[in-house]
């Protein structure tokens with residue numbers, strides 16, 4: 001896990017603040033009540049901070065989908081400049097806060113991350129785009145994990161986002177603690193099985209990179225590593241990949257199990273493979289043996305505990 005506080009940006013209306021155009025909010029129970037105790041939220045309402053007030057006329061994106069305008073729907077007032085004037089200063093202030101992730105409100109012309117409707121000047125929906133503030137944030141901080149609250153109701157997307165947030169925090173700690181070649185190698189080592197659950201290809205590429213520690217300047221190497229690391233974690237962790245990882249881990253200690261213990265463990269993994277149990281079931285048994293048999297190399301693997309168990313993210317994966 002990580003010892004530093006997890007600080008996440010969030011669209012302010014998701015915390016229950018009444019900042020929406022209609023004076024309402026979109027409080028999200030999972031974010032406020034379940035994830036809330038583990039993070040420090042940094043609430044941002046780009047439209048309020050751009051001086052547009054609450055309540056305000058509803059807006060939408062209009063024109064060129066790559067560079068749309070932010071327009072009110074009825075009076076056709078263009079608020080793009082007010083929004084752009086706010087964005088740079090706000091991103092600068094967010095940079096000082098060392099964010100480890102950001103949860104944006106879906107569908108908003110300011111905050112939506114994907115599939116935000118862009119309209120023609122005549123008022124017809126024409127393309128999908130990205131909210132103006134969200135787009136600027138992602139361009140400015142490409143490694144920081146972002147997600148929309150709507151997608152977090154999907155258990156696998158939720159688990160993936162929170163895993164990426166904790167991983168990114170660990171990477172930030174690595175950099176901020178003054179990364180050494182040894183520390184980078186150790187970081188790669190303890191993330192081995194987590195990375196393999198996402199992408200063997202990325203893991204191997206990163207392994208080659210770490211193997212060339214003498215060739216690159218450390219800062220350049222760490223930066224390249226960080227890009228690969230965060231990219232790898234966006235690759236989908238499938239049941240088949242988890243089964244491969246579990247079987248690899250079991251390989252470290254199966255010779256020390258009795259025939260019955262081995263059969264039970266492999267049976268539980270097979271049940272997970274067939275969709276009869278969630279990941280938490282074989283994982284709990286594997287962790288039990290890693291603990292009692294004191295399997296050092298595996299005990300340190302982030303894969304076993306990537307986020308707080310109280311979030312129960314692997315109970316549905």
Ligand code: SF4
Nearest residue numbers: 012013045105108111
């Ligand atoms: S979606 Fe973004 S701009 Fe709209 S109310 Fe929420 S925080 Fe404000």
